[in-house]
Amino acid sequence: MINMSVNITTTNGRKNIQSFDFYCILFFVLAFFGWVWEVLLYLITQHAFINRGVYKGPYLPIYGVGGMLLYIFLHRLKKKPLLVFFSSFVVCSLLEYFTSWFLEMRWGIRWWDYSDHFMNIGGRICLLGAVCFGIGGTILVCLFMPLYEKIFEMIPAKMRMILSVLLILLFVADAAYAGIRPNTGFGITVKPEGS
Secondary structure: OOOOEEEEEOOOOOEEEEEHHHHHHHHHHHHHHHHHHHHHHHHHHOOOOOOOOOOOOOOOHHHHHHHHHHHHHHHHHOOOHHHHHHHHHHHHHHHHHHHHHHHHHHHOOEOOOOOOOOOEEOOOEEHHHHHHHHHHHHHHHHHHHHHHHHHHHHOOHHHHHHHHHHHHHHHHHHHHHHHHOOOOOOOOOEOOOOO
């Protein structure tokens, strides 16, 4: 079986090698948690169940990508939560800004707009969102990842690889469909300025 791995250097200089399935499952876990977070926000604020995001499935890839970036670049700082907070604040804000820009350029639609929020930049990011990402990133790096690593090791390697392949196949099918017919509508998308 193919074992693709990524090297991560730990604080003591040793290499910590994580396998492909480690990151694959992590991506989907974080993307699912992001989806749950946004669905709950809309359930509380709009009193409606809204499947947020471009895809039909219960995941928001921006959370998966953002979480993986934070883990890869900040795992060595898990004993420095304040530094993790500010780094997460910046990294996630940049990711959110450029993802918003890309989605709007690709489909001419915005999936979020913070124009009415305090200290926003073009409606793509805002101070409140950045603070939430800072808190979320700190929880992820300092609390969640040590737990995830332990649980991951408890799952048999063959089962992890099968799960990874199945998740990727479902995601690719959903991405192909979303490329033609992205998830849009009330509570999901907003019209860009000037439309």
